Amino acid sequence: xxxxxxxxxxxxxxxxxxxxxxxxxxxxxxxxxxxxxxxxxxxxxxxxxxxxxxxxxxxxxxxxxxxxxxxxxxxxxxxxxxxxxxxxxxxxxxxxxxxxxxxxxxxxxxxxxxxxxxxxxxxxxxxxxxxxxxxxxxxxxxxxxxxxxxxxxxxxxxxxxxxxxxxxxxxxxxxxxxxxxxxxxxxxxxxxxxxxxxxxxx
Numbered sequence: 001x002x003x004x005x006x007x008x009x010x011x012x013x014x015x016x017x018x019x020x021x022x023x024x025x026x027x028x029x030x031x032x033x034x035x036x037x038x039x040x041x042x043x044x045x046x047x048x049x050x051x052x053x054x055x056x057x058x059x060x061x062x063x064x065x066x067x068x069x070x071x072x073x074x075x076x077x078x079x080x081x082x083x084x085x086x087x088x089x090x091x092x093x094x095x096x097x098x099x100x101x102x103x104x105x106x107x108x109x110x111x112x113x114x115x116x117x118x119x120x121x122x123x124x125x126x127x128x129x130x131x132x133x134x135x136x137x138x139x140x141x142x143x144x145x146x147x148x149x150x151x152x153x154x155x156x157x158x159x160x161x162x163x164x165x166x167x168x169x170x171x172x173x174x175x176x177x178x179x180x181x182x183x184x185x186x187x188x189x190x191x192x193x194x195x196x197x198x199x200x201x202x
Contacts, residue, residue: 003200004028006063008055008070010040013156014185018071021180021189025196027067032059042118048072048125049137051086052178056127056135065131069192073124073185075158077146079117080108086177097178098157103148106161109146118146122162122184136195140187 003026009015011031019029032038043051043114048110049072056070074088084091084105092100109115122142129135143165150160152172164182171179180186 004030004065005067005069005196006030006033006059008040008059009069010038010133011048015072017180017191018069018178020176021186022196025074025193025200027196027200035062038062040106043072046086048074049121049127050084052125052127052137056129057184060129067131067196068127068129070127071124071185073122075105075162076121076123077105077109078119079113079118080105081083083108099150102158102161105158106149115148118148120144120146124184124188126188126192128195130199136192138188138191138195140184140185140189140191142147142182142184151197152157160199 005027007015007018007029010145012093015031019167021197022029032040041054042197043054045054052070052072055072056068059070066184072086074085076082084101088101090096092104099149109118121144124140126138127135128138146161147161147170152160152173155172159179162171163169164171167174171183
């Protein structure tokens with residue numbers, strides 16, 4: 001059984017988060033960005049699961065003997081009919097920066113409901129492929145609300161405007177250590193981690 005796991009992302013923040021969450025498992029974790037000239041495949045589907053599958057299968061073709069983990073995740077805002085959803089990373093355009101995506105969400109909520117309905121959730125779907133090619137799917141949700149402005153310097157993406165249920169601070173204010181204990185990605189990776197741990201000891 002291979003002791004290598006490759007994560008299908010070139011996003012340094014996302015990879016660092018996933019690698020940290022996988023620490024309890026005795027497996028070597030690598031990023032797709034370590035592969036020379038690697039370029040992520042187009043995410044052409046309308047669900048997190050299908051886009052995660054695209055990324056996982058693409059990387060599997062390059063690393064057929066290894067474990068492959070891919071993540072597709074994003075923000076779903078109730079008043080925006082669950083947008084930005086699968087378009088979270090490019091909501092304000094193909095090469096949009098985090099601050100542009102965040103600004104667009106804040107403006108859209110204000111236009112849609114005059115800012116009254118701010119409920120939202122983060123969704124993460126992971127696809128794990130074994131060295132033999134068997135697929136497992138894990139999902140995590142984090143419910144919360146969208147703040148009226150950006151707050152905090154930690155995290156990335158929409159973290160500066162997302163306040164988890166039961167909290168008064170945004171994920172960016174709470175910091176990575178707290179985020180990694182309650183995030184949508186933590187929930188999904190924890191499930192994947194448990195499966196990996198049991199598989200590697202067989």
